[in-house]
Amino acid sequence: MGQRFTELPEKQIEFIKEQKLFFVGTATADSRINISPKGMDSLRVLSPKHVIWLNVTGSGNETSAHIQEDGRMTIMFCAFTGKPLILRLYGQANVLHPYDAEWDEMVSHFPNTPGARQIFDMHVDLVQTSCGMGVPFYDYVEERELLTSWAIKQGEEGVSEYWKKKNQLSLDGKPTHILDADR
Numbered sequence: 001m002g003q004r005f006t007e008l009p010e011k012q013i014e015f016i017k018e019q020k021l022f023f024v025g026t027a028t029a030d031s032r033i034n035i036s037p038k039g040m041d042s043l044r045v046l047s048p049k050h051v052i053w054l055n056v057t058g059s060g061n062e063t064s065a066h067i068q069e070d071g072r073m074t075i076m077f078c079a080f081t082g083k084p085l086i087l088r089l090y091g092q093a094n095v096l097h098p099y100d101a102e103w104d105e106m107v108s109h110f111p112n113t114p115g116a117r118q119i120f121d122m123h124v125d126l127v128q129t130s131c132g133m134g135v136p137f138y139d140y141v142e143e144r145e146l147l148t149s150w151a152i153k154q155g156e157e158g159v160s161e162y163w164k165k166k167n168q169l170s171l172d173g174k175p176t177h178i179l180d181a182d183r
Contacts (some may be wrong), residue, residue, distance in 0.1 A: 005127040007048035012087055012127060016045055016077060020140045024053075024120075025074040026066035031172045034062035040143060043075075044109045049124045051075065051089065052106055056147060057115040057159055057167070061178060064118055065170035067093045068177060073122050081139070084132035093122040099181040115151030115159055117167070117178060 008016075016022075020039055027033040036058075043053040053075075055063065067073060073093040079085040096102050096119040106119045151159055163178045170176065 002128060002130040004129075007124060008045060008089070008127050009048070012129070013045050013048070015079070015085065015087060016043065016051075019077045020143075021078075021080075022053075023076045023078075024063060025076070026063050026070070026072065028066050028070045028172075028174065031066060031069075031170065031174060032062075034066060036063060040113065040147075041111060042113070046109075049091075051122050051124060052109060053120050053122075054107070054110045054113060054116055055118040055120060056113055057117050057151060057162060058147075059166065060171065061117075061167040061176040062170045063120065064095050064167075064176040064178065065172075065174035067095050067120065069174060073120065075122070078135045079132055080135065080137060084135060086130045086132040086135065088128045088130075089122070089124050090126040090128070091122045091124040093120045095119075095177075096121055097178060097181075114148055115154075117159075117163065 022038050022043060023035055024038055025033065025035045038053065040056065043051060045051050071092045071094070073091060075089040077087040096106055103119070106121065107116065154162065160179070167178050168176055
């Protein structure tokens with residue numbers, strides 16, 4: 001059934017590359033727990049202990065606020081086709097914003113994505129698998145283009161204005177520093 005590893009085995013790296021959907025969990029000691037579904041070809045495994053994922057503009061910005069205060073992150077993948085499997089990556093993450101020095105190097109790992117606002121840079125310290133036998137089968141149809149279309153329509157200035165209005169604080173009032181290069 002379940003196994004634990006200190007880094008990603010090659011078999012699990014291949015599993016991750018096949019996935020169209022993953023879930024991210026974060027929290028601080030005194031915040032709500034946030035769990036978000038992610039897609040859009042936005043995750044890369046850089047090494048068996050290092051993953052990054054590109055975050056695009058959304059209605060909130062909980063993950064960023066949590067990571068800047070606490071750093072803990074869990075990423076979960078589920079096999080919705082084929083052999084059942086749940087894969088969790090546990091580790092410490094950092095947030096990179098477009099104004100950070102490392103941004104250009106890290107964003108080069110992804111396709112050009114309108115509305116990109118952060119990259120989460122996670123160092124994995126535990127990998128856990130579990131059976132996934134209770135996860136139903138689902139068929140992947142296609143990516144939704146709504147968020148990309150919205151970001152293109154807004155343009156850089158409109159997206160920045162949205163960040164200013166909607167993405168600077170978490171639900172619990174924690175800062176995200178999305179526009180603050182002097183953090």
